[in-house]
Amino acid sequence: MTETTIPRGNALPRIRPWLGIAAAASxxxxxxxALFWAPTDAVQGNVYRILxxxxxxxxxAYLAFVVVFLASVGWLWTKNPLFDAIAVSSAEIxxxxxxxxLVAGSIWAKPTWGVWWTWEPRLVTTAIMFVMYVGYLLLRxxxxxxxxxxxxxxxxxxxxxxxxxxxxxxxxWANSLHQLPTVLRAGGSPALDSSMLxxxxxxxxxxxxxxxxxxTSRISLERARQERLWTT
Numbered sequence: 001m002t003e004t005t006i007p008r009g010n011a012l013p014r015i016r017p018w019l020g021i022a023a024a025a026s027x028x029x030x031x032x033x034a035l036f037w038a039p040t041d042a043v044q045g046n047v048y049r050i051l052x053x054x055x056x057x058x059x060x061a062y063l064a065f066v067v068v069f070l071a072s073v074g075w076l077w078t079k080n081p082l083f084d085a086i087a088v089s090s091a092e093i094x095x096x097x098x099x100x101x102l103v104a105g106s107i108w109a110k111p112t113w114g115v116w117w118t119w120e121p122r123l124v125t126t127a128i129m130f131v132m133y134v135g136y137l138l139l140r141x142x143x144x145x146x147x148x149x150x151x152x153x154x155x156x157x158x159x160x161x162x163x164x165x166x167x168x169x170x171x172x173w174a175n176s177l178h179q180l181p182t183v184l185r186a187g188g189s190p191a192l193d194s195s196m197l198x199x200x201x202x203x204x205x206x207x208x209x210x211x212x213x214x215x216t217s218r219i220s221l222e223r224a225r226q227e228r229l230w231t232t
Contacts, residue, residue, distance in 0.1 A: 064094025
C-alpha cells in the first residue's frame, strides 16, 4: 500500500434511508404521471411514453460518467481515496444505466423504426460509451496495488468522458434516424407540450434521486472495502 490514509467516519448511512424514501416516492409519482396524466402523442400514440424512461436513463448515463471524470480529477489532484470510491461507484452505476438506456431505446425503436437495432450515430456512439466504461471497470482489476490501480483508472476516466458530448451531439453532426433534441434545443424552447415537459422533468428528478441512492449505498461499500485493505 501507499501512504494514503482512509478518513474515518461516514455520514452516508444516515442520509441513505431518506434518499430511498424520496427516490421511491418520486418514482411512483413520475410513473403515474407518465402512464396516466401525460397526454397521448398525436403521432406515436402511447408508445412514446417510454420517453419518460429512456430520456432519464440517458441523463443518468451522462451524469454518472461526468461524475467519474470529476472524481478522477479529484484523485489525481489530492490522492484522497474517497474520490476513487466515488469514481468506481459512479462507473458501475453508469454502466447499468447505459445498458438500460440501450435496451429502452431498442424497445422504442421497434414500433417506430421497425427494427430493434440500426447502425445510426446515436446508437453506435452509445454502444461505444458502454464498452468504454466496461473497459474502465475491467482495467481496475489488472492491478492489486491500490494507488496504481486508482491512477490508471483515473486517467482512463478522464479520457473516456470525451464520448459523452459525442453521444449527445451525434444526432446533430450526422444523418440520423434518431429524433433531434426536443428539450435542450439551440436557440429555441422545448418542443414538448407543457404537461409532457412537466412529466419529463419529474421523471428526471426521480431517476436522479435513484442514482443518488445507489451512489450512497455503493460508496459506503467501497469505503468499507478500502478500510479492510488498509487494516490487513
